[in-house]
Amino acid sequence: MSETFLFEGAPVPIRDGQSLAAALTEAGERVFRTTESGAGRGVFCGMGVCQDCLVTVDGRPNQRACMTLARPGMTVARQEPRPALKAPPETPKSAERLSPSVLVIGGGAGGLTAAIEARKGGADVLLLDERKVPGGQYYKQAALPDMEPLDAQQEDGRALVRAAQEAGVVILSGVAVWGAFEGPEIMAASENRVYAITPRALIVATGAYERPAMIRGWDLPGVMTVGAAQTLWRSYHTLPGKRVALFGNGPLTAQVALELSRGGAEIVYLGERAPSPLRRMGAALRMMRHDWPLAQKGLGMIAALMRRGIAVRHDARPVAIEALPDGLQIAIQRGGRRETVVADAVCMNFGFQPQNEILRLLGVRMRYDPNFDQLRPDRSDHMGTSASGVYAIGDCCGLGGAPAACDEGIIAGRAAAGLSGSGDGPVRQQLAAHRRFQDALWSVYAAPPPRLEDVEADVLVCRCEAVTKAALDASLDAGSTDIGAVKRATRVGMGRCQGRYCAPALAGYMARRTGADPQDLSFFAPRVPIKPVDIGTLVAAETLIPDESGDDSAA
Amino acid sequence: MTAPPDLLVIGGGITGQAAALAAADRGAKVEIVDFGRNAGSAANAGSLHVQMQSRFLRLNPHLADNLESSLPLYLSAVTAWEALDVRLGGVELTREGGLMLAETPAQMAFLEQKAERETAKGLDVEILGQNALRRIAPYLGAEIIGGELCRNEGKLNPLLANNRMSDALTAAGVVIHRDRIDEIVDGPVPEAHGARAYRAKRLLVAAAWGAGSMLRTVGLTIPTEPEPLHMNITEAGAYEIHHLVQHAERSITLKQFRSGQVVIGGGWPATRGAGDSVPGVRLRSLAGNVALAGRIAPGITGLRVLRTWAGYNTPVDGKATIGPVHPTSGVFLALPGDAGYTLGPIVGQTAAALALGWEPPLDPEPYAPTRWAAAA
Structure with a gap:
């Protein structure tokens, strides 16, 4: 721990491989940026989606601390809402045009499996992953070079990454996709390189991000997604706080509670939205029958929690969080009772939203699923979408879990390499079994999803632009009928996260209010950039675009 | 059936809205029909242009004279926006050049x-x-x-302006219909046909790139290619x-x-x-x-x-089109012709004044639609 960087002028120790977010969290820093109103924000999603952990790094404003490697000697400052207009230090990016036969976007369970399979089929395969270390959210790999796998799940992930490397898959880590155009033509960038990629076949395996509960205080520093806390621990060996409260729906929350507890955190509350599985024995037995090893793993987890004195409190959900001098106080509704607890970190996961921006930009036909307020692509038996040469697998098509994503990866990888057909039988059976297990699992965990109807008037729905539920209601009451009009009227979804949290919630709310199936129109029109892109990247990208007819003459 | 409104405006972008508000503010009964999608003003960026835009001159050298002769209109347009800024209660308009x-x-x-x-x-x-x-x-x-x-140039916040404009129209009692007009019928009580028929004492077309097709039935051929x-x-x-x-x-x-x-x-x-x-x-x-x-x-x-x-x-010919289809027509046009957001209010207000027989805020003669009848 001899190396340090400066945060607000004071040295912060780093361990090799740590992200800025992890190093700052370990140092007890909670507030990474301040908003227009002066409120503090910190790590929330932990995976580069929410844009709330922004800091200024060496004179370059608005850098995501969760995605930035901490380096000795860096000068880091809390991000003010409106930095001075000053050109940051020049760091020219090189530009490269690539045309692999198969491009896989996303280095999680599905993407890695698809890449390996396409490579086995003889294709040259390029895989892009936004994180510094491949593995995705399920296999979440250690980012510290000297860190051994924590458990079998991480071990399996390490083996899968190695298998991909040994198969000859070219993996580019730390590369974010910011544009998708007809072709398909994929635009991506790392810290110092810009890519234009025109593959023969594209496999989108971008996974999902977590759905929070929009409750009072969900924007406070110290409140984060369950996945963000898991990344801090599994990738960086950093605890989100000493006393941790976790709330959610589904097995991930309990798993992370156990992991954090083993890592030394005090789990002050573990709340599950669904009632006890003992009250849903039918579904629980079905789950065991479909995949006994997985079910066994779940039972083992609950036993391990009990041995550590951590009880799962069922039928419990957080209703408000308040910052007190000694921590975050959470008001909890458990059955008919109110409880309160104080913690240093509050973690929430109430389901997942698919990251389908690339699919939507490519014009893939989608269908609205009213049960989850989300869009899902129409897919063929081979995971092909309505866009020619574009496949979609795993949780970016709606939650199916890692095992199913791997099955889909095998099918799509073979198809993308031109091998689809005869050999798919066993994997299709396996996929059907994994889907049945998922169905049974979510019958056990069935619970009402968080809905905008239940959000209080003065609570923020759009974190980025600080738009309250009341402001949305006022716009809807004034007669706004499409989501674009609500956006223009209230600024909802106009901020840096580009509506990733508010848009699905609002789309569902509007669908239920009007009784109309919103289809594709219900979300904000898909637009590049997929995530905010720095101007230096666009300057470099310009050199990759063939010059048609002078620069800027309108057609 | 209730009495037809004094003015039916086709197109709910800034031009049509400004026309409707000006008319309603002077006591007219006004309705707007708007398709509700892809309106130009819903996508606008809020520049207040006055000087000749080099881009337009470069792309349309043959229209340079049209643009130059429109410069006084641009000056009036900024004055109209300043008044609208006050009327709407502030739209972050600045004129810092x-x-x-x-x-x-x-x-x-x-x-x-x-x-x-x-x-x-x-x-x-x-x-x-x-x-x-x-x-x-x-x-x-x-x-x-x-x-x-x-x-003379400046800028404003179009999101704020569009929101305040909607509020002002509602407060002024302007009724807004969601419909797409396909056809216009001129006459003593002109009509507009969409999913249903609308009648009004005067009809004002402020539909930008949608105007060309609906005006064919009244004998005008206007290039409104978007x-x-x-x-x-x-x-x-x-x-x-x-x-x-x-x-x-x-x-x-x-x-x-x-x-x-x-x-x-x-x-x-x-x-x-x-x-x-x-x-x-x-x-x-x-x-x-x-x-x-x-x-x-x-x-x-x-x-x-x-x-x-x-x-x-909707650049049209680089020059605004304002006024009746022909001297005795009940159908009036309000097409800014390039720089639609800057020119929208003055063009809409002038057309509304002509439609309702009031003194227009500027001399409309150079912008008369008759130049399109000749081409028909």
């Missing part, structure tokens, strides 16, 4: 000639050398050797760019909202949406437009681009 930049002596010479012609038309313009320019615009790049400052244009917006920075910034030769407009966000546009092409879908964004325009902005104003390069979108401009 617009800059047109030069990087070469040839561009400077072009600006000097342009400034001379504009001065003759009553514009408040001045040629600035590099140092004078640097003093008022320190965010500019080193390649900029000078420019023209037009003090021009899909690209726009970008960055995250917020300190409010330091007070001018509307353009370039003498390259396609760019750049300005900063009070929110601190920088809007980059200037006429880079987008793709026309299929059917009713929104226009699409081109990679070339995104990269080219933003890279150019970054070279002109390196101060913005610390900000990231948050969003892009595209909207429809």
Whole structure:
């Protein structure tokens, strides 16, 4: 721990491989940026989606601390809402045009499996992953070079990454996709390189991000997604706080509670939205029958929690969080009772939203699923979408879990390499079994999803632009009928996260209010950039675009 | 059946809204029919243009005279926006001027000639050398050797303006119908036909690129082909760019909202949406437009681009079309012809005044629709 960087002028120790977010969290820093109103924000999603952990790094404003490697000697400052207009230090990016036969976007369970399979089929395969270390959210790999796998799940992930490397898959880590155009033509960038990629076949395996509960205080520093806390621990060996409260729906929350507890955190509350599985024995037995090893793993987890004195409190959900001098106080509704607890970190996961921006930009036909307020692509038996040469697998098509994503990866990888057909039988059976297990699992965990109807008037729905539920209601009451009009009227979804949290919630709310199936129109029109892109990247990208007819003459 | 309204406005963008509000404010009974999608004003960026845009001159050299003869209209347009700013209770309108930049002596010479012609038309313009320019615009790049400052220009926040306008129309009792008009029938009580028929004592067409097809039935052939244009917006920075910034030769407009966000546009092409879908964004325009902005104003390069979108401009012939289809017609036109957001209010208000028999805020004669009847 001899190396340090400066945060607000004071040295912060780093361990090799740590992200800025992890190093700052370990140092007890909670507030990474301040908003227009002066409120503090910190790590929330932990995976580069929410844009709330922004800091200024060496004179370059608005850098995501969760995605930035901490380096000795860096000068880091809390991000003010409106930095001075000053050109940051020049760091020219090189530009490269690539045309692999198969491009896989996303280095999680599905993407890695698809890449390996396409490579086995003889294709040259390029895989892009936004994180510094491949593995995705399920296999979440250690980012510290000297860190051994924590458990079998991480071990399996390490083996899968190695298998991909040994198969000859070219993996580019730390590369974010910011544009998708007809072709398909994929635009991506790392810290110092810009890519234009025109593959023969594209496999989108971008996974999902977590759905929070929009409750009072969900924007406070110290409140984060369950996945963000898991990344801090599994990738960086950093605890989100000493006393941790976790709330959610589904097995991930309990798993992370156990992991954090083993890592030394005090789990002050573990709340599950669904009632006890003992009250849903039918579904629980079905789950065991479909995949006994997985079910066994779940039972083992609950036993391990009990041995550590951590009880799962069922039928419990957080209703408000308040910052007190000694921590975050959470008001909890458990059955008919109110409880309160104080913690240093509050973690929430109430389901997942698919990251389908690339699919939507490519014009893939989608269908609205009213049960989850989300869009899902129409897919063929081979995971092909309505866009020619574009496949979609795993949780970016709606939650199916890692095992199913791997099955889909095998099918799509073979198809993308031109091998689809005869050999798919066993994997299709396996996929059907994994889907049945998922169905049974979510019958056990069935619970009402968080809905905008239940959000209080003065609570923020759009974190980025600080738009309250009341402001949305006022716009809807004034007669706004499409989501674009609500956006223009209230600024909802106009901020840096580009509506990733508010848009699905609002789309569902509007669908239920009007009784109309919103289809594709219900979300904000898909637009590049997929995530905010720095101007230096666009300057470099310009050199990759063939010059048609002078620069800027309108057609 | 209830009595027909005094004025039915077709098109709920800024032109039609301003027409409706002006009429309602003077006691007329007004209704608007708007398709509700892809309206130009819903995608606008809020520049108040006055000086001749180099882009238009470059692309349409044959229309330069039309543009120059419209300069007085642009001056009246800014005055109309200032009044509207007051009427609507503030739309963050500022008139701190617009800059047109030069990087070469040839561009400077072009600006000097342009400034001379504009001065003759009553514009408040001045040629600035590099140092004078640097003093008022320190965010500019080193390649900029000078420019023209037009003090009549400015900008406003279009989201705020559009919201306040909607509120004002509601408060003034203007009824808004969601419908798409396919056909217009002239007569003593003219009609507009969409999913249903609408009758009114006077009909005002402010439908921009939708106007051409619906006007065929009244004997006018107007080219209202939409021009899909690209726009970008960055995250917020300190409010330091007070001018509307353009370039003498390259396609760019750049300005900063009070929110601190920088809007980059200037006429880079987008793709026309299929059917009713929104226009699409081109990679070339995104990269080219933003890279150019970054070279002109390196101060913005610390900000990231948050969003892009595209909207429809309707240049027509570079000149507004205002007034009745023919001297005794009940159908009136309000088409700004390029720079629709700047010109929308004055064009709409003038057309509404003519339709209702009131004194128009400017002499409409040069903009009469009769020039299109000849072509029919």
